[in-house]
């Protein structure tokens with residue numbers, strides 16, 4: 352045996368899970384396909400990050416028709432949290448229940464907010480979460496945040512006041528960034544404009560390397576191996592237990608063995624791994640008796656919305672401080688009795704960021720826009736459609752079929768937000784909705800549930816039919832809600848870790 356617990360992937364799910372079990376005395380081995388993300392000047396270079404895609408994978412995936420595209424995702428110790436915007440919101444109480452939309456509905460979760468609540472508390476502490484209770488109109492019941500909110504810069508304070516005067520309820524966006532707002536000289540975060548989408552050169556971002564893997568590795572029986580790409584999971588003849596994890600390593604193919612295997616490779620890669628693990632006991636892929644693995648892929652309907660007032664400069668450096676949930680559970684429009692989604696500030700667009708996206712903005716325009724823009728990120732829930740799915744082509748490449756849904760709901764949110772911004776005095780409002788390559792919020796491909804005929808994982812995120820296989824990344828979610836997914840991935844990993852710890856305590860069969 353190489354370990355008691357073998358974790359595949361070191362991102363939000365895998366990194367948090369490793370830390371959660373680090374003090375258990377169990378022998379833990381984390382296999383990570385990527386390496387440590389190099390700390391270098393280019394971390395904060397927009398051209399390197401957004402144009403050269405220095406920290407994104409160079410592999411191509413294919414869409415439903417076989418057309419290649421380059422997914423905006425990275426393979427590093429810490430997973431995609433190395434690049435994330437660190438906006439960390441809890442799901443709302445209503446997000447755990449069925450929700451109707453004009454095009455369909457989301458399913459009930461097999462657990463409630465209260466089941467996850469203590470784990471949200473723990474995750475927020477580990478990831479240095481800053482925020483303020485009592486202002487978000489659909490905030491779930493909770494205690495105070497571990498750290499006080501990030502203060503608005505003066506321009507943003509005015510925007511928040513104007514939104515309030517407009518009848519809305521702006522709240523400080525919860526952020527997982529290590530900073531002491533009361534004594535900024537003592538804390539690593541310097542409130543710069545290279546946060547969203549950039550790696551943090553200062554390691555101030557609460558990412559899964561800094562807040563998950565590094566503390567886990569401080570324990571004596573935890574090991575991380577990098578550059579290890581897992582290819583297949585093999586069971587014995589009865590298919591009931593994973594016996595071997597096959598991987599490509601820098602020194603050639605190798606097989607690892609552990610008492611328990613925890614898959615945390617991200618929603619697309621975890622599904623792809625199970626599908627690639629076809630074997631006599633599992634002819635459709637491991638844990639895929641009902642053909643569900645890879646299905647119900649979700650990624651949010653997301654748009655960037657840029658409001659420009661050419662008469663007024665926006666000098667904000669750290670812009671990501673306002674959240675809006677006034678339309679989260681109800682549009683407020685009598686003719687549309689549905690939820691619309693969530694709005695939050697985007698990291699400040701700079702001339703460098705806009706210029707790096709050369710195809711979008713000519714240089715002159717980029718400068719004008721960046722100096723005068725107020726930038727937002729709008730998110731609407733997409734529905735779990737079984738035809739939106741991950742598959743693995745015969746040559747091993749990932750195929751991602753995704754037809755956007757709930758589009759009208761998102762368009763309504765966009766239209767509403769643009770109207771508000773114009774009323775606030777921004778004559779020019781431009782938006783752009785993300786395409787298939789925007790896989791940042793990937794989720795749902797191995798959903799959890801009670802019934803093996805309609806879910807891949809059981810309520811504890813153990814694969815139906817495979818006794819020693821768990822999944823703790825974003826793939827477990829039966830619906831994605833309209834808040835950013837990471838905190839829920841982290842909290843769920845902690846919940847599953849508690850269950851696994853209890854299983855070992857009563858003597859998991861070897």
Ligand SMILES: Cc1cc2nc3c(=O)[nH]c(=O)nc-3n(C[C@H](O)[C@H](O)[C@H](O)COP(=O)(O)OP(=O)(O)OC[C@H]3O[C@@H](n4cnc5c(N)ncnc54)[C@H](O)[C@@H]3O)c2cc1C
Pocket residue numbers: 359360361362363364365382383384385423424425426427428429430431432434435436437438439440547548579580581582615616617618620621624790791792793823824825826835836837838840
């Ligand atoms: C630019 C960007 C901005 C984002 N902003 C936010 C935000 O503000 N708030 C938020 O909540 N979320 C945000 N996200 C999303 C967030 O990063 C993900 O939801 C989260 O990281 C998902 O966690 P995970 O454990 O499912 O996967 P990941 O964190 O991606 O971890 C998966 C890990 O598995 C490894 N791996 C993959 N395949 C294999 C294999 N075959 N063998 C071994 N290892 C493997 C990967 O290298 C990676 O380390 C953002 C993402 C991006 C890309």
